[in-house]
């Protein structure tokens with residue numbers, strides 16, 4: 001059987017990682033969460049207290065980082081220079097600053113190189129914002145997931161509550177809309193559906209509905 005490359009893009013909190021993990025598991029493919037790489041860099045840049053708008057400084061931080069993604073049964077562990085940052089890169093501080101770090105061209109070039117290295121053998125499900133358009137333009141399967149901002153904020157809100165984190169729905173909605181705007185309007189590799197991607201609006205769909213739709217599409221390409 002062919003080992004496909006599967007690109008899953010879309011706005012914040014559209015369910016990309018949930019769906020990508022399930023699909024990767026079904027086909028024994030590796031799952032690569034590119035957002036985690038930008039988050040890891042943001043975490044370290046914040047820790048060094050540098051100006052996140054300073055491209056040279058942020059790129060310099062990245063040049064000193066070894067970012068590793070280790071798959072586990074229910075997701076992945078993210079390691080940066082041997083520190084386990086899996087949880088901390090999901091903090092509000094990182095989430096609300098990552099889109100600034102992700103605007104810089106030197107950062108994106110380096111990330112693109114690293115991300116392609118993860119995918120050289122195929123058999124990969126990669127999620128992010130620019131996978132179908134830039135990182136893996138030749139991917140056999142390209143999916144663009146979207147959902148209304150209300151629905152996405154609502155899903156994040158419920159997730160937070162389940163984990164026992166404090167959570168404000170209106171604030172989440174604002175933060176998600178803000179991140180979408182920065183990610184869609186940036187100059188380099190903005191969030192955009194690839195021309196040959198299939199778009200799935202997940203607003204009224206369950207996780208398994210979405211997985212089913214994508215796998216029906218994958219089967220035709222295997």
Ligand code: C5P
Pocket residue numbers: 012013034035036038039098099100102127128129130131179183
């Ligand atoms: O997917 P996640 O929400 O974890 O991504 C965090 C941020 O990383 C995005 O809001 C975006 O700014 C950046 N990102 C990106 N390109 C990718 C993946 C993530 O610019 N391929």
